[in-house]
Amino acid sequence: MPLVTFLEAIKQALFEEMAADPSVVLIGEDVGVYGGAFKTSEGLLEKFGWERVIDTPISESAIIGAACGMSYMGLRPVAEMQFIDFIACCFNQLTNFVAKGHYLWNAPAPIVVRGPSGGGVHGGPFHSLNPEMYFLHTPGFKIVYPSTPYDAKGLLKASIRDNNPVLFFEHKFLYRRIKEEIPAGDYTVPIGKAIVRREGKHLTMLSYAAMMHTSLEAADALAKQEGIEAEVIDLRTLLPLDEETILQSVKKTNKCLVVHEDTKTGGIAGEIAAILAEKAFHDLDGPLVRVTSLDTPVPYAPTLEEAFLPNAQKVFAAAKELANF
Amino acid sequence: MPATETATKRKLSRQQYLDLYYYMRLNREVEDTMTKLFRQNKIVGGLYASLGQEAVSVGSAYALEKRDWMAPMIRNIGALLVKGVPPRDIFTQHMAKFTSPTKGKDGTSHFGDLENLHIVSPISMLGDLIPVMTGVAMAGRYLGQKIVSMTWIGDGGSSTGVFHEGMNLAASQKAAFVLVLENNQWAYSTPVRRQVPIENLADRAKAYGIASYIVDGNDVVAMYCSAKEAVDRARAGEGPVLIEAKTFRRRGHAQHDPAEYVPKEQLEHWEKRDPIALYEAFLTKEKLLDAKGKKAVEDKIATLLEKEREFAENSPTPPAETAATGVYCTGDDCHKITPKWERPINELLPPKSSVDPVWIVEGFGRGHNAARGDAPIHFGDVTPAAAAEKQAAAAPPPKAPLAKSHAQSNGKPPGNSFTTSAGKKPAPAAVKSGSRGKARK
Numbered sequence: 001m002p003l004v005t006f007l008e009a010i011k012q013a014l015f016e017e018m019a020a021d022p023s024v025v026l027i028g029e030d031v032g033v034y035g036g037a038f039k040t041s042e043g044l045l046e047k048f049g050w051e052r053v054i055d056t057p058i059s060e061s062a063i064i065g066a067a068c069g070m071s072y073m074g075l076r077p078v079a080e081m082q083f084i085d086f087i088a089c090c091f092n093q094l095t096n097f098v099a100k101g102h103y104l105w106n107a108p109a110p111i112v113v114r115g116p117s118g119g120g121v122h123g124g125p126f127h128s129l130n131p132e133m134y135f136l137h138t139p140g141f142k143i144v145y146p147s148t149p150y151d152a153k154g155l156l157k158a159s160i161r162d163n164n165p166v167l168f169f170e171h172k173f174l175y176r177r178i179k180e181e182i183p184a185g186d187y188t189v190p191i192g193k194a195i196v197r198r199e200g201k202h203l204t205m206l207s208y209a210a211m212m213h214t215s216l217e218a219a220d221a222l223a224k225q226e227g228i229e230a231e232v233i234d235l236r237t238l239l240p241l242d243e244e245t246i247l248q249s250v251k252k253t254n255k256c257l258v259v260h261e262d263t264k265t266g267g268i269a270g271e272i273a274a275i276l277a278e279k280a281f282h283d284l285d286g287p288l289v290r291v292t293s294l295d296t297p298v299p300y301a302p303t304l305e306e307a308f309l310p311n312a313q314k315v316f317a318a319a320k321e322l323a324n325f
Numbered sequence: 326m327p328a329t330e331t332a333t334k335r336k337l338s339r340q341q342y343l344d345l346y347y348y349m350r351l352n353r354e355v356e357d358t359m360t361k362l363f364r365q366n367k368i369v370g371g372l373y374a375s376l377g378q379e380a381v382s383v384g385s386a387y388a389l390e391k392r393d394w395m396a397p398m399i400r401n402i403g404a405l406l407v408k409g410v411p412p413r414d415i416f417t418q419h420m421a422k423f424t425s426p427t428k429g430k431d432g433t434s435h436f437g438d439l440e441n442l443h444i445v446s447p448i449s450m451l452g453d454l455i456p457v458m459t460g461v462a463m464a465g466r467y468l469g470q471k472i473v474s475m476t477w478i479g480d481g482g483s484s485t486g487v488f489h490e491g492m493n494l495a496a497s498q499k500a501a502f503v504l505v506l507e508n509n510q511w512a513y514s515t516p517v518r519r520q521v522p523i524e525n526l527a528d529r530a531k532a533y534g535i536a537s538y539i540v541d542g543n544d545v546v547a548m549y550c551s552a553k554e555a556v557d558r559a560r561a562g563e564g565p566v567l568i569e570a571k572t573f574r575r576r577g578h579a580q581h582d583p584a585e586y587v588p589k590e591q592l593e594h595w596e597k598r599d600p601i602a603l604y605e606a607f608l609t610k611e612k613l614l615d616a617k618g619k620k621a622v623e624d625k626i627a628t629l630l631e632k633e634r635e636f637a638e639n640s641p642t643p644p645a646e647t648a649a650t651g652v653y654c655t656g657d658d659c660h661k662i663t664p665k666w667e668r669p670i671n672e673l674l675p676p677k678s679s680v681d682p683v684w685i686v687e688g689f690g691r692g693h694n695a696a697r698g699d700a701p702i703h704f705g706d707v708t709p710a711a712a713a714e715k716q717a718a719a720a721p722p723p724k725a726p727l728a729k730s731h732a733q734s735n736g737k738p739p740g741n742s743f744t745t746s747a748g749k750k751p752a753p754a755a756v757k758s759g760s761r762g763k764a765r766k
Contacts, residue, residue, distance in 0.1 A: 069461040
């Protein structure tokens, strides 16, 4: 099997789904001739033509609105946010129109909204967002945030085939830095299922997207240096959250650390803490520990951004303290 | 720039004239019935009247064909009736009954029917329907259907940002879309003159490079003729059309609002221009309606609404346990999503769909396909070449860089790489080197 980047995996998923199903169309800014700001749709226009790869004006609300209208006609639009930060511009279309339709008037909206997210690349405060928690609070969405090329391809395909609106976040730090062998043909990865990336018995480390790799790095060091075996779980989907896999692991290790690149207050670690308090209170032998970004906008200068983001050292230190609690 | 136009008033068939009359009367009677229900505390939330605006809803929706799509606004009860919604759906919606189209999950005219009547539900946020109905028109064209989509917006809603985004997208896509801009002079308590510094809201069409009409919204035949012309043009591929209907909101924003901010003289002026009274005079003059005919319409409506109101009043309220259901579509058993193709699918698949992906600029020739090759990357990401280079430099990946550097920790972040995971498949098989924050060096 060939080694492919995260970015190539996204491209493969789009290509294969469009080739298999003419109801799949791509709509967004500069997705056609230019092939997308990060080239995730490179070559799609050439293959599938102007009707299926639609370059739009800079109008995020109109992109989502039009995708919504297309989905009512039985199409499966993939709407690209050039940078996921711009999803704030169409917040109303997403949260009030798209997300509520099925509950209110039985109108499914099979849309995927995808785009490059996350920091660590000096994108500054408007090109580094982790937007998951703005939307996790809105019933009606599914939220997917993969960490590997294999998952990116399989989950994007599953998202396109899903009858619900799926917010699919692609951590841009991973686009060209991560490679792995993935099957060339069709496969899907189920939405809503976490995966154990590393088995361990001393504590559970929950993470996703770029921070999954940071967590694994810290876990390996903990094992080698401290003899601490952390079980690393990649959440993969944030909504619906795979409570079963989380609880199973925490009931085994009795300790839980959550690592996320999103800011701390109102981050998903808080939600996980609540779930553990409700459903695993007697299994916990220590406090839930959060390693997250600072509660600030994403700063631009490399020194500031490094201070802002979690890294393997911060995870290592927090995990060591928790293991010894 | 296309100038604002006036549609030719055409001659309709006797049946068409009488249909317009029937639906306007039905629109008013449905709302009168709901006002009574409201006063009996049988309406759960607010009640919004379209008194005096019936000709806009009825005349414009009457120009649509069965295959066409529409999305009403809160005051377009008449459009719903014309498209085929039974009055009971409107009553049960307002009374939050389990038999309502939304099973009590939303009220007012907030409901739709994708399968049969081709109605998209509005939401309370104004302007959002414009890009949505643009998308409907774009999809219709893509599927090979010869449909037109229509929605309505008030003078108030025309100030939203999404109005502009939607109109511009519709225009740039040449979507078969008709927008009826219902200028009823008041956005809640704010007069149109304090919202917009222009006389005619139809002038905005010029900015989008699209056709527009200005029409007397209280003249149902003029309204229909303008809408018909607009729908025909949109269907013929001429692009979207904006119709400004000049009319007047004769009640408050909703039942709670006595609208004392409206000058009495202005209200009286428009009361004298009641669209139903004007139309009755026209029909009488043209000998299309006499006292007997009028009585027959009234009786028909009274009988219908009595039955529909009783159905609604006797309907159950939704069982509490249904509150938790229906947020997600559970799959094909819930909704089988199948587009209705009216063109050969193979046109949309390679090789037939394949194109030369370049822009051609008139007078200057062709650009290059920027998507090809090892193009430079948007800031912040590594180039493919750099990634490959680092990949090579990183092989074999360091075994435990974190442990090593942590041992010499001097407060700086230890380790400078994502290591290869020992985790089970599927895990990343190879990774880059270079830590976060250092990728650009």
